Amino acid sequence: MKIQILFSLFILSFFSLSLCAQDSQIDSLKIVIEQSPPDTSKVNTMLALSGKLCRTNPLEAISIASDARDLAGQIEYQKGQAFALKSIGMAYYFQGDYTNVLVFWQQSMEKFEMIGDKLGVANMLNNLGAVYFNGGDDNKAVGYYIQSLRVSEQIGDTLRIATALVNIGAVYYNKEATHSRALEYYKRALPLSEALGDNDAIGTTAVNMGEIYFERDDTDSALMYFEQSLEAYRKSETGNVQYTLNNIGKVYAKKGDKDQAIKYQKEALRIATERKAKLEIAQALIGMAETYLIFGDIQSSIKYFKQAEPIAEEINVSAELSKIYGGLAYNYETVSDFKKAFEYHTAYERIKETLYNAEMDKRITAATLSYDIEKKQGQIDLITKEKELHELTIQKQKFTRNALIVGIVLVLVIAFITFRNYLNKVKINKILDKQKAQIENLLLNILPAKVAEELQLKGKATPRDYESVTVLFTDFKGFTKIAEGLTPNDLVAELNTFFQAFDSIVDKYQLEKIKTIGDAYMCAGGIPTETDDHFFKTVEVGLEMQNFMMNENEKRKQQGLIPWELRVGIHTGPVVAGVVGKKKYAYDIWGNTVNIASRMESNGEAGKVNISDATFQLIKERFKCHHRGKISAKNVGEIDMYFIEHEIIN
DSSP: OHHHHHHHHHHHHHTTGGGGOOOTTHHHHHHHHHHSOSSHHHHHHHHHHHHHHTTTOHHHHHHHHHHHHHHHHHTTOHHHHHHHHHHHHHHHHHHTOHHHHHHHHHHHHHHHHHTTOHHHHHHHHHHHHHHHHHTTOHHHHHHHHHHHHHHHHHHTOHHHHHHHHHHHHHHHHTSGGGHHHHHHHHHHHHHHHHHHTOHHHHHHHHHHHHHHHHHTTOHHHHHHHHHHHHHHHHHSSSOOHHHHHHHHHHHHHHHTOHHHHHHHHHHHHHHHHHTTOHHHHHHHHHHHHHHHHHTTOHHHHHHHHHHHHHHHHHHTOHHHHHHHHHHHHHHHHHTTOHHHHHHHHHHHHHHHHHHHHHHHHHHHHHHHHHHHHHHHHHHHHHHHHHHHHHHHHHHHHHHHHHHHHHOGGGHHHHHHHHHHHHHHHHHHHHHHHHHHHHHHHHHHHHSOHHHHHHHHHHSSOOOEEEEEEEEEEEEEETHHHHHHTSOHHHHHHHHHHHHHHHHHHHHHTTOEEEEEETTEEEEEESOSSOOSOHHHHHHHHHHHHHHHHHHHHHHHHHTTOOOOEEEEEEEEEEEEEEEEOSSSOEEEEESHHHHHHHHHHHTSOTTOEEEEHHHHHHHTTTEEEEEEEEEEETTTEEEEEEEEEEEOOO
């Protein structure tokens, strides 16, 4: 977690967010703008004013930068247009509107490319990569960073070369499997940062490298880079000294030197306390607690974990809370205080679920960000078409007025133009009808027909309670390991093959597909149209999915490929269903039934269909089942689980 925070600060120091510094010259700039003639100087002054307002008043900053863009277009000042588009995107960045940020920064980059400004191109490529990184789309982020690196190397810009190298390293650091590649880029960035004399960049790069070596148990290399980071951060006004000190303490703890470990971690705590940096205070306390735990001092370990607990809960940092709850659960179990051990183990499981949900949110954000960009670009194209049609109408009116002055001689010309316009309108109407049909088909592809019809008629879809719905979840066992062995294209192609087959099976039994999240697939029976046999159909869907995967895996084994092992979980109960989203509609379901179905899947076995007792009671007369025991579910208690063996033939 901390690596990403350091990385984000490093990014911000490079993408010209200094544009947004606030000072007392705003009123003076406004006066200069009012008194200036429409020239390049006025455009630059407007951009300076927009830059000073983008953090404190982003809406006004967008308005001023838009006026600067229009003026730059009128006087054919293309570089001014490029910077105006960048400024508009910057203001949207501080509003957290990443969709508009990407749209305007993409336009800015294209403008820089058109005028041959490679420095501007390199800067915008890096900025675009940073937005995708923050949005969770690592593949697109690293693509933009690599492009920025290439352009920066072409023009020999050391600053942006170092920026791109560190950013690429940060993306590869996200996954343990690609730590070696991250290290390669950090090693290239470090000497460049040293040549620039940028202590923040040196400190950040060195601490990242140290953490990779620490995870590899190479304590000597880790200590060397942590000490280099500490030296650089001590020279910087904003350097995160306390974070590096805590890491040095961890190295000494791993080396078996308790006194040195505690010494550095206490120094980290002292500096963090002076700076009132609550996150770093919590991390230093956790570091000391873990050190005492390593050396068997359970009471001291409990003491420092307990000191860190209220601070971490106040600032709600899930990763740190996970360490605290897990450490306290272990310590209390060690001293036989099983009541407290159970309480903290429960808290630990709860925070793990929070971390899992946060990761799912990140995946969803990454999956939808590109869709939002395409949607926004479509809106821009539509506005452009409407503007063109409006201008065509104005031209027609002018021509008609002039034709009346010329007289009857031009009647035939007017008739010809009228006829041509009629043909154009017919053509446009056909295009609009086609687009309308495409939109309706897209809506039906996203939402159930019944819900889509209500949404079109009323402009909204009313949420509904369903007393009995059967929910099915699937997930691939060992997905992460399989994914690491495939290229992105091959991974998506294989998942697409499986999910298309699942879609066909779901349609065959008239179930409703809800969504896919990563390698997980979710569908439900009995919604939006209630039926009496949804539990039978859902079980049949699960069995057909497993049968399909069994056949696919036989083919894969013959080709020497790793099989994909599918888990299926099913539960029946009440849900709430409805349409959510403001920018993008999505039909979804909620309730404890969904959570229990997910638990059935996660506690199932590959190749099997695992069902709850509620589903079993409904289908037991038709399907032979095997009881496999109980599982504890939050807010419900213990639930019996069954494997479906086969359909009973009468």
